[in-house]
Amino acid sequence: MSRARKPDWLKTRPPSGERFTDIKQSLRERDLNTVCEEANCPNLGECWSGRNGPGTATFMLMGERCSRGCNFCDVETGGMDALDPDEPEQVADAVADIGLDYVVLTSVDRDDLPDQGAGHFAETIRAIKRRDPSILVECLIPDFRGEERLVRQIIDAEPDVLAHNIETVDRLQWPVRDRRAGYEQSLSVLRQADRESDIHTKTSLMLGVGEYAHEVYQTLSDLRQVSVDVVTLGQYLQPSRSHLEVSEYVHPDAFETWRRVAEEELGFLYCASGPMVRSSYRAGELFVEAVLE
Numbered sequence: 001m002s003r004a005r006k007p008d009w010l011k012t013r014p015p016s017g018e019r020f021t022d023i024k025q026s027l028r029e030r031d032l033n034t035v036c037e038e039a040n041c042p043n044l045g046e047c048w049s050g051r052n053g054p055g056t057a058t059f060m061l062m063g064e065r066c067s068r069g070c071n072f073c074d075v076e077t078g079g080m081d082a083l084d085p086d087e088p089e090q091v092a093d094a095v096a097d098i099g100l101d102y103v104v105l106t107s108v109d110r111d112d113l114p115d116q117g118a119g120h121f122a123e124t125i126r127a128i129k130r131r132d133p134s135i136l137v138e139c140l141i142p143d144f145r146g147e148e149r150l151v152r153q154i155i156d157a158e159p160d161v162l163a164h165n166i167e168t169v170d171r172l173q174w175p176v177r178d179r180r181a182g183y184e185q186s187l188s189v190l191r192q193a194d195r196e197s198d199i200h201t202k203t204s205l206m207l208g209v210g211e212y213a214h215e216v217y218q219t220l221s222d223l224r225q226v227s228v229d230v231v232t233l234g235q236y237l238q239p240s241r242s243h244l245e246v247s248e249y250v251h252p253d254a255f256e257t258w259r260r261v262a263e264e265e266l267g268f269l270y271c272a273s274g275p276m277v278r279s280s281y282r283a284g285e286l287f288v289e290a291v292l293e
């Protein structure tokens, strides 16, 4: 169904309100980036307000340019930014100032740095926890090209959730992801986190890139094999005409079926599944509901 008109279930209203304005101001004062804004995320109003529990925002660390070029992603490739050594403290200040209870940290890939950015990531987790250990931190990390010592640096900083996105089924890893990424490599990152810590693990898949149902099922099963606790499923949306085309707009009922399969048959702690779901969608509320209560 390429180039098809977007169905009605993908239409959203722009975010507004006092809390939205306050958060935006605090971020601008510190020159910080959030994925929520950069990606024009349709869930911004819902996540930032945290109507039914902790609000969630996703901070993008280490610049706006990535060393990789995935075919579904709108982040620019190459010409890497210099690391800002003050960023960990700035992010921690913003989290305290905004009053977030649940923070998602993610980053561009930094294949250009000797430690691929693992140290900077870990320092940001520690800076947030130093201010208030009760703030829940989810970190959505790159694959660090499968280097276990770098994944361990993140584990040692003790986030509450360690997420790494497998993005799609085995057969479609390329052309969907950069050639340096891979199915087995991503599974090994998640396996290591489970093996070496009690931290909850999480991953995410996009639907609508050309996958078959049996491949989605296989992927979910493989993820459970490495004891992943939480999975999210969302619709892929093409950021521009030069990106991968949408192969299908998956109906909300099909997302609901996958949620049931993931939770009731395969045993994930929870599965957020829906056309507009992104990996950090209402992450704070759902984590508290499913894990802490």
Ligand code: SF4
Pocket (backbone or CB within 6 Å): 066, 067, 068, 069, 070, 073, 074, 075, 107, 108, 109, 178
């Ligand atoms: Fe985008 Fe991440 Fe791929 Fe970089 S590695 S292009 S940020 S999806």
Ligand code: SF4
Pocket (backbone or CB within 6 Å): 035, 036, 037, 041, 042, 043, 044, 045, 047, 048, 056, 057, 058, 104, 277, 278, 279, 280, 281, 282
């Ligand atoms: Fe931000 Fe993630 Fe929520 Fe989108 S889904 S608004 S990126 S926290």
